[in-house]
Amino acid sequence: MAGGGTKAWRFARPTNPALAAAGERSIQRYLLQLHACLDERGPRPVIPLSHGDPSSSPSFRTAPEAEEAVVAAVRSGEYNGYSSPATALPARRAVSEYLSRDLPYKLSHDDIFLTCGGTQAIETVMSVFGQPGVNILLPKPGYPKHEAHAIFHRMEVRHYDLVPERGWEVDLEAVEALADENTVAILITNPNNPCGSVYTHEHLAKIADIASKLGILVIADEVYGHLVYGSTSFVPMGVFGEIVPVITLGAISKRWAVPGWRLGWIATCDPKGVLRKTKVTDSLRSFVNLISDPATFLQGAIPHIMKNTNDEFFSNIVRLLKETADICYGEINEIKCITCPYKPEGSFFMMVKLDVSQLSDISDDVDFCSKLVKEESVILLPGKALGMEHWLRITFATEPPTLKQGLERLKSFCLRHQSQAN
Numbered sequence: 001m002a003g004g005g006t007k008a009w010r011f012a013r014p015t016n017p018a019l020a021a022a023g024e025r026s027i028q029r030y031l032l033q034l035h036a037c038l039d040e041r042g043p044r045p046v047i048p049l050s051h052g053d054p055s056s057s058p059s060f061r062t063a064p065e066a067e068e069a070v071v072a073a074v075r076s077g078e079y080n081g082y083s084s085p086a087t088a089l090p091a092r093r094a095v096s097e098y099l100s101r102d103l104p105y106k107l108s109h110d111d112i113f114l115t116c117g118g119t120q121a122i123e124t125v126m127s128v129f130g131q132p133g134v135n136i137l138l139p140k141p142g143y144p145k146h147e148a149h150a151i152f153h154r155m156e157v158r159h160y161d162l163v164p165e166r167g168w169e170v171d172l173e174a175v176e177a178l179a180d181e182n183t184v185a186i187l188i189t190n191p192n193n194p195c196g197s198v199y200t201h202e203h204l205a206k207i208a209d210i211a212s213k214l215g216i217l218v219i220a221d222e223v224y225g226h227l228v229y230g231s232t233s234f235v236p237m238g239v240f241g242e243i244v245p246v247i248t249l250g251a252i253s254k255r256w257a258v259p260g261w262r263l264g265w266i267a268t269c270d271p272k273g274v275l276r277k278t279k280v281t282d283s284l285r286s287f288v289n290l291i292s293d294p295a296t297f298l299q300g301a302i303p304h305i306m307k308n309t310n311d312e313f314f315s316n317i318v319r320l321l322k323e324t325a326d327i328c329y330g331e332i333n334e335i336k337c338i339t340c341p342y343k344p345e346g347s348f349f350m351m352v353k354l355d356v357s358q359l360s361d362i363s364d365d366v367d368f369c370s371k372l373v374k375e376e377s378v379i380l381l382p383g384k385a386l387g388m389e390h391w392l393r394i395t396f397a398t399e400p401p402t403l404k405q406g407l408e409r410l411k412s413f414c415l416r417h418q419s420q421a422n
């Protein structure tokens with residue numbers, strides 16, 4: 001139509017500027033760029049060692065008990081309506097019992113808020129605390145969605161370092177120096193994505209003490225809870241709920257390898273009732289009432305998923321992760337330009353340091369990953385996506401033969417690009 005290009009659309013004004021800022025913190029953005037570099041006609045299959053979804057590997061298929069619970073819930077015909085107390089209450093009770101097994105006190109269903117995956121749990125806590133002037137302490141390296149949602153909700157983000165030489169522990173002195181009267185919380189991820197670290201009881205106790213001293217709460221992202229296979233066992237932050245109020249974020253996404261099912265939760269681990277007295281619990285409830293609940297048939301299935309899943313399923317997954325972490329660590333140690341400061345003991349990631357000075361024609365981690373995709377059809381996540389330039393994140397939750405092949409290709413890529421001086 002003539003003149004169509006000059007029509008003055010009333011909505012043609014800047015949209016929410018916080019969206020653009022939040023969008024910068026997206027793993028997806030980097031992965032899309034890398035996929036664009038792929039030579040799809042290449043002779044070899046693509047090996048993605050970049051993302052946190054192992055569900056496509058046959059060895060990581062979820063427990064049959066979990067699949068059966070979902071099928072039974074759908075077939076019952078009882079879960080076709082909107083969520084109601086009749087569907088939500090048993091689900092919340094099941095999650096409270098599941099979490100209470102590892103705590104020195106009992107959670108009740110009132111402590112549990114159901115969410116669509118861990119992502120919505122993050123969105124919820126950031127919405128509740130987010131307002132201009134407030135700041136939150138986040139780890140570096142970190143999980144980008146923490147930062148994206150904090151920024152989107154107009155919070156100031158202050159990064160504390162995780163220290164690679166100390167098993168990626170929290171730099172506790174930095175935490176004290178960063179916090180001020182406008183700090184509301186410190187967020188920790190344990191077991192850790194992207195570092196594969198697992199915090200000891202002792203380290204968590206120190207975090208609790210510092211948070212308590214500063215008068216801030218601890219938000220514990222425990223989406224990888226129980227996925228540990230090293231010398232440190234998993235201790236939920238809620239164990240320290242008497243010292244400091246803890247808000248725990250969880251999901252079935254990773255432990256049951258069903259990230260597409262979108263079932264997560266928020267748990268207030270607060271035996272002294274501080275969050276209730278300060279009305280944080282009311283705000284959580286208000287926000288959760290605004291958003292949509294997880295699908296009701298999953299709410300119906302969750303008590304059975306949590307009760308019936310065979311221990312063997314969990315131990316097989318953990319055994320497999322130990323094996324693939326070993327393979328990954330071993331192979332990386334044979335590559336000169338890449339070093340791994342810490343052998344993972346939990347989750348399914350490891351952070352490795354890239355020394356580009358040993359390579360002839362690679363400028364940084366993003367350049368490294370782009371060329372690796374083009375030449376070897378192997379996808380790694382550049383550390384820049386996680387706030388760590390010159391680092392790489394490797395996911396090892398895949399079939400051992402595929403992982404070995406991917407690491408072989410990585411090794412030959414590094415050899416081919418090694419500078420002559422080395």
Ligand SMILES: *Cc1c(COP(=O)(O)O)cnc(C)c1O
Pocket residue numbers: 052116117118119120143189193221223251252253259262263264
């Ligand atoms: C995957 C992940 C989440 C998000 O969980 P979903 O259930 O997939 O939405 C949250 N935190 C961390 C650290 C994760 O790796």
